[in-house]
Amino acid sequence: MTVLFGIFLLTLLVISAIGIVRARNLFVAVMLTGIFSLLMAANFFILDAADVALTEAAVGAGVSTVLLLGALALIPPNESRSKRVRWLVVSVVTLTAITLGYATFENPRLGDPEAPVHQHVAPWYLEQTPVLIDIPNVVTAVLGSYRGYDTLGEVLVVLTAGIGVLFLLGLPGAFGGRKTEDVARGRTYLSHHLVPQVVGQLLMPFIILFALYVQFHGEYGPGGGFQAGAIFAAALILFALIQGEREALTLIPPRVLVVLMATGALLYGSVGVLTMLLGANFLEYGVLSSDPVKGQQWGIILIELGVGISVASVLLAIYHAFASRGR
């Protein structure tokens, strides 16, 4: 059954990908990207990877369409047409595609228990998580504790991306330099449309509640800091869309946003330093409590909070960087 669902979804995925490449109008490409992301999330879900699917759902549905449209508002609506065929590019792409296609023949069958990935550390994770950390969602245990260094790296990557966008586009008032008077000059918002206004205001508390649920329930169900951060950012983007950019920047000033971006990563790193001061290795949470299992759980909750704060504020800062530019 999984195979049939997978074949169907992947076929649609290929069709929409070809549609994106062939679309000359960039708005059409953005719309098709939305469909691509929905299909991808359904695909992850079919493969039982609920955590990844939730990330794709939160980022794809809530944030990426909004960011792409924000970028599209600053550029011409059509892709520039190039006359000549670039044979070098075409040959490199074809060669890469053939190599990748050839490589898939070496892959183990889907769900094969003899596959190398199921022989390495996965059995140890599955056996030891109930003993060492005692939480039902092994993915959270792997992300937060066993591979804590990698997750710290990911948070720093997110932070770096945010800093990069702020350097390129700027965020008025973030570093005290520019004035905020001409924020989003010439843009209009949906504040005088009654239906989006009412529905948006009704939905917002539930989205924030859901973000908090995903944040603090990540040990039990699918979710965690990354997903919660994206959903929280989506709620605040909704606020900015229906109330206007200036109100959103008054609610959470850019200066605070920049500090929050760093605070999340700092919280994560400090947990590591704290465990070192308590006499264990970096990010070895067991020492945070007298009971090592409780210590592990505390450590995971703290670092997930750091991840959530960083991701939410970076996504929101990137949105504001696009949306606060006048025309």
Add this chain to the structure above:
Amino acid sequence: MGMYYVAAVAIFLTMILALTRALLGPLVYDRVLAVNMFGTKTVLLLSVVAFLYGRPDFLDLALAYALINFIGVLAVLQFFQNRRGESLNSNIDTTPPDGR
């Protein structure tokens, strides 16, 4: 159990139709509606698959989509509201079918 399979097939068919409309267009509104509908179908598909797999706790995901899908549509509305003021040098037709 069979009920879920029938529902899944029906959702798949609707997905194909929505994707066709999103690819063919021709109006912006067709594409926006197609994407929105595709989102709704994804929510339904996730719910059906969650019950098919016997993992109703995975409904969290469908819930996330149901809550958040709305935001993308609002962003599209705002985008076109801002575009309308400019001289539309886009070759895409934004007038609704009834010509208002």
